[in-house]
Amino acid sequence: MMNRPIKTGSxxxxxxxxxxxxxxxxxxxxxxxxxxxxxxxRFGKQIELTIKETCEQLNLVGAIVSVNDxxxxxxxxxxxxxxxxxxxx
Amino acid sequence: xxxxxxxxxxxxSAAMVLSSPILDADAIILDCEDAxxxxxxxxxxxxxxxxxxxxxRRQKQFWVRINPLGSDFFMEDLSNILPSLPDALLIPKADxxxxxxxxxxxxxxxxxxxxxxxxxxxxxxxxxxxxTCEKLARxxxxxxxxxxxxxxxxxxxxxxxxxxxxxxxxRYQLVTWAKAFKQICLDTPYTDIDNLEGFMLDCEFxxxxxxxxxxCIHPLQAEVANExxxxxxxxxxxxxxxxxxxxxxxxxxxxxKGKMIDRPVINRAKQIIEKAKKWGLLR
Numbered sequence: 001m002m003n004r005p006i007k008t009g010s011x012x013x014x015x016x017x018x019x020x021x022x023x024x025x026x027x028x029x030x031x032x033x034x035x036x037x038x039x040x041x042r043f044g045k046q047i048e049l050t051i052k053e054t055c056e057q058l059n060l061v062g063a064i065v066s067v068n069d070x071x072x073x074x075x076x077x078x079x080x081x082x083x084x085x086x087x088x089x
Numbered sequence: 090x091x092x093x094x095x096x097x098x099x100x101x102s103a104a105m106v107l108s109s110p111i112l113d114a115d116a117i118i119l120d121c122e123d124a125x126x127x128x129x130x131x132x133x134x135x136x137x138x139x140x141x142x143x144x145x146r147r148q149k150q151f152w153v154r155i156n157p158l159g160s161d162f163f164m165e166d167l168s169n170i171l172p173s174l175p176d177a178l179l180i181p182k183a184d185x186x187x188x189x190x191x192x193x194x195x196x197x198x199x200x201x202x203x204x205x206x207x208x209x210x211x212x213x214x215x216x217x218x219x220x221t222c223e224k225l226a227r228x229x230x231x232x233x234x235x236x237x238x239x240x241x242x243x244x245x246x247x248x249x250x251x252x253x254x255x256x257x258x259x260r261y262q263l264v265t266w267a268k269a270f271k272q273i274c275l276d277t278p279y280t281d282i283d284n285l286e287g288f289m290l291d292c293e294f295x296x297x298x299x300x301x302x303x304x305c306i307h308p309l310q311a312e313v314a315n316e317x318x319x320x321x322x323x324x325x326x327x328x329x330x331x332x333x334x335x336x337x338x339x340x341x342x343x344x345x346k347g348k349m350i351d352r353p354v355i356n357r358a359k360q361i362i363e364k365a366k367k368w369g370l371l372r
Contacts, residue, residue: 011132018103075143076103079136086131 009088012080019072021080023088024064037069054081093302093318094311099124100133114311116150141173150176157182183211185221208232214240226266238277264299276300282307292317328358
C-alpha cells in the first residue's frame with residue numbers, strides 16, 4: 001500500500017547531531033528531496049541515498065521531503081524521516 | 090545481569106542518545122516516558138528503534154522505558170522497540186494487577202516477530218506496586234525491579250526528605266522480594282544532581298541493604314554508583330585470603346585472623362570474587 005501525505009508533517013530539531021525533516025504534499029506522485037547539510041560537500045550523496053531508501057521502505061509517494069541536517073547519523077535521519085512521514089498521513 | 094548504574098537518557102535527544110554508549114554507566118535507559126513531551130512520544134519511540142538497530146552496543150546494556158499500559162503509546166512503543174532487541178524493557182507503573190496483561194501484550198509481539206523473550210524490569214512506583222511486588226517477583230518473566238521514589242511519594246501523598254526515610258518500607262520490601270527470587274534490584278534516582286555527597290550516602294545505604302545498583306539521572310552519578318555498588322580492593326583481598334585458607338582446611342568451620350569462617354562467610358567471599366570478575370577488577 002502506498003503512503004501519500006495529506007498534510008505537512010515534520011520531525012526532528014536543528015540541534016547538533018539531529019536533523020529537521022518536513023514532508024509536504026507534492027502535486028504528482030513523485031518524491032522530491034531537498035537537502036541542506038553542514039556536511040553536504042562530503043556526505044551529501046550518502047545522506048540523500050539514506051533519505052531516498054527510507055522513503056522507499058515507507059512506500060511514500062507524492063511528497064516533497066525537505067531535510068535540514070546538522071550532522072545526524074544515518075539512523076537518526078531514518079528515524080526523523082519515518083516520524084515526519086507518519087505525521088503527514 | 091549485573092548492573093551497578095542505570096542512566097536515564099531522553100529518547101528523543103539525538104545528541105544524548107548518540108553519546109550514550111561512551112557514558113560511564115553499566116546500563117543506559119532510553120526513555121520514552123516521563124522525559125518525553127506528549128507531542129514527541131512518536132518521535133522518541135522511532136529514534137530509539139533506529140538507534141538500537143544500528144548502534145554498536147555490546148559494551149553495555151541498553152534498556153528502554155516504555156510508556157505505561159493504558160496510555161495511548163504503550164502498544165506503539167512495544168511494536169517499535171521489541172523488534173529492535175533492547176537488552177531489557179523497563180515497565181512503568183508496574184503492579185500485580187496489570188502484570189499478566191502487560192506480559193500478554195509483550196508476548197504477542199514477541200511471537201509475531203519470532204523474538205527471544207526480552208528481560209522485563211518492573212518499575213515500582215505506587216503503594217499498590219510495593220504491596221503486590223510478590224506476584225511480580227514470582228513471575229518467570231520478571232528479571233528485576235527498580236524503585237521509582239518520586240512517583241511512589243506522590244502516590245502516598247508525602248514529600249521525600251534528603252535521607253529518604255519515607256522510602257524505608259518500600260526499599261526493604263522490594264529488595265527482599267527481589268533477592269528471594271534471585272532478581273536484580275535497583276534503587277530510586279536521587280534527584281538533587283548537584284549534591285554528589287548526598288547521592289553517595291544514599292547509594293551507600295541502599296547498597297548496605299542489598300540493592301545491586303542505582304538509577305541515575307546524570308553521568309556523574311553513574312561514576313559514583315559504579316564505585317559504591319562495586320567491591321573494594323580490600324574486600325577482594327579479604328575474599329582471596331578466605332578462599333585460600335578454605336582450601337587448606339578440611340573442616341567446615343575454622344578461625345582466620347581471629348574471626349570464625351564458615352559456609353555463609355565462604356559464600357560471601359565467593360560472591361565478592363564473582364562480582365570482581367564481572368567488573369574486571371581482579372588483578
